[in-house]
Amino acid sequence: MKNHKCIYCLQMKHEKDFNKEHVVPQMMGKYENGYVLSDFQVCQECNSYFSINVENIIALDSYEAFLRMQFRNTPMSDGRKLQGNRIRLIGDENIFKGVPFIVITDKDNPYRVRFESEPMVGIVNDVERQEYNYYTIDDLPEATEEVISKMKIAPSPIVNTGISKDDLDRVLIEKGYLKNSCYSYTEMSVADVFKEPDFTTKISFKIDSIMRRVCAKTVFNYLCYLNGKEFVLDSNFDNIRKYIRYGTWSEQLWFRYSKGPVSSVVMPNDTSHVVGYMWFPEDGQWILCGCLTWYGDLTYIFKLGETQKSLEKYNFLDSTKMACFNNVNRTIIVDDSVHVYGGRTSEIK
Ligand SMILES: [Zn+2]
Structure with a gap:
């Protein structure tokens, strides 16, 4: 039995104190072949904190919940009521x-x-x-x-x-x-x-901190899924990590949202979602961002980490990763590289 570090609270914990973490929260439906973080990445305590204090709160009380209710084949039992706070x-x-x-x-x-x-x-x-x-x-x-x-x-x-x-x-x-x-x-x-x-x-509708944290966690989970635990444990991600886990906002972070999906992403159908990361230009620098689009309608974009300078040792700068998945067949159907802003490593200054 070994001890492991949780990617959210950064505490060393015993193997038995970890469980599986779904990359996409199940409040948006279950996805067959959906990405799951295992191998001692998110501890049980963080996992249940997220379900109770973040995900469950917006599962029936958000614009996304309203979208989810209207789509067939997104399992949601009869008689569920949309709450009116958000x-x-x-x-x-x-x-x-x-x-x-x-x-x-x-x-x-x-x-x-x-x-x-x-x-x-x-x-x-x-x-x-x-x-x-x-x-x-x-x-x-x-x-x-x-x-x-x-x-x-x-x-x-x-x-x-x-x-x-x-x-x-x-x-x-x-x-x-x-x-x-x-x-x-x-x-x-x-x-x-x-x-x-x-x-x-x-x-x-309101986009409040709870909603933003669910979205930030989804993109951060995905980053971990693709690049591994070592990568996301980098201290570059401490600001976004703290925000997701504790709700503490840092001036180094930023959050934006826009109508519709990220420009070059083709959504397979109107019940689709896209999660991924991309490089985003800011003040002549490129910064790593996570983005998430629910139902092709609203996109949440977060600054995840600092400029490529400190991240380049991981050598993954030449691609932008997006995954599309939908509520029709409930599977993640694309896991491909998409160049959203056309920025390639060689052009990153
Ligand atoms: Zn933890």
């Missing part, structure tokens, strides 16, 4: 404008998901355009004269998207909406309005 879907048309929606996986639906409105009360705002201001039952403000006057001329002054009638009546009376009402208060649900609810939503 992504929000808000109706953007007529009566739906301003209604927050919950997204739920539904295998019988052609899109694999269905939308349910969160329980809200809508008070008419623009009578002609049939637009409402929506509130949770706790946030409903006191009725003003202006609001009451609009309600008096609206055919449906109040919309209820799922609050029980007793609860809603109590609050409407309390806040002055039903005082001396000479308008008809009809409880109407969003579904009553349109027989076939087909409408656009606004999607807003």
Whole structure:
């Protein structure tokens, strides 16, 4: 039995304190023939820290989770709900404008998901355009004269998207909406309005540190998979390592993201992902970056290490490695060298 150093915490640990680490986190589905780090590279403690504190948190609460829900053959059981801390879907048309929606996986639906409105009360705002201001039952403000006057001329002054009638009546009376009402208060649900609810939503999402760390870990794992443990143990990578493991940001690092995949990468289909590393020009220098594209939609790019000067002893500078894998056959289908920015070793200054 021997001791080994973990690539994240850098602690020497006993063989039995290590387990397998998936290069691509399983929160994005399982991949047959997916890359796995074994041979005492990531310790159990780091591994379970990542699952609990990083991956599980965004598995159902991120833009990527929403993308994953919609694609078939990405195993996700029925009835899973998208959480709303990092992504929000808000109706953007007529009566739906301003209604927050919950997204739920539904295998019988052609899109694999269905939308349910969160329980809200809508008070008419623009009578002609049939637009409402929506509130949770706790946030409903006191009725003003202006609001009451609009309600008096609206055919449906109040919309209820799922609050029980007793609860809603109590609050409407309390806040002055039903005082001396000479308008008809009809409880109407969003579904009553349109027989076939087909409408656009606004999607807003945050890319927070948890999401960035999952992506950084995926590219760093891949770097380790391709170049070996010795390579990633280089102190050049201590900044990115600390960020992934402890969330401590260093001024030496940078993070960028862009819409779509990295320029020259051809995505096999729209459920594909790409992970890899590349050389990136900065101030006349080339720096090593990791990149990850989920569903061909958003690419996360990280500075991993310093300029080639300190890395050249590893002699791998002439290639940029990308792996494509997808959620259709769930296998990693390409493991090839792609020159993303056309920079070759000889041109690196
Ligand atoms: Zn560790």
